[in-house]
Amino acid sequence: MFKAYRNDIRIEQGLKPEEYNDPDDKVLVWPDLVYIEFICLILFQVFLIVWSILVAAPIEEPANPAATPNPSKAPWYFLGLQEMLVYYDPWIAGVLLPTFIIVGLMAIPYMDINKKGDGYYSFKERRVGMFIFMYGWVVLWLFLIIIGTFFRGPNWNFFGPFEYWDTHKVEALTNVNLSEILWVKWLNQGLPSNILIREGLGFVITGLYLFVLPVILAKTYLKDMYAAYGPTRFVSLMTFGLVMLALPIKMYLRWIFNLQYIIAIPEWFFNI
Structure with a gap:
């Protein structure tokens, strides 16, 4: 990283990179x-x-079947997955999101067509590639491992850096789904029996986020990027980027509003 910083300075001065x-x-x-x-x-x-x-x-000590450790944690390299299980269903947290992270990191050289920075380190000339890698690796992996290792205590409760891990700590958290907020809290009605009507708002928000937002970005803030990358690469980048960005968004929604699922269809084991 220090070499990339020095190379950026040399390039601004009109000099060759140190690796040249x-x-x-x-x-x-x-x-x-x-x-x-x-x-x-x-x-x-x-x-x-x-x-x-x-x-x-x-x-x-040897495992004791009569005494289950609290908290029961996975190995440190899987704690990121265990932390994601707090916010998503197992098929999303354990299969879909890790697949997107791994495939997205492998796809960086194919989606980032910028030829600058080949053969030498640079931040300014490889902004897209560096952002995708650092976000996928640091934010979506290392950050979750740190939370699961140092901030998750007994009963998987959240503890501060210097807070005592009290096994009797009870947090009265009532997580609610978006459909419950709409129909029960706002409209003072019971949940409709029709799944499409009940989860309609969640489908609309998810559709706007995944399908409409990329189109808006392609015509406004990222129009230069769309012209340079083309529709296929741009759609691929937006798909990977928005799916990876959905995790911290979901985490903040849970922490601030106790929102459990945007789309909750337990009948089909489909909860987002």
């Missing part, structure tokens, strides 16, 4: 690069062996 080399000055993968990587592999393996011998692994 004469085309005739080549370094072969074999044996130069592979030899260095092999030496690093051996040294790191020796370090891990010595570390495992000198430092005891933080293993807990």
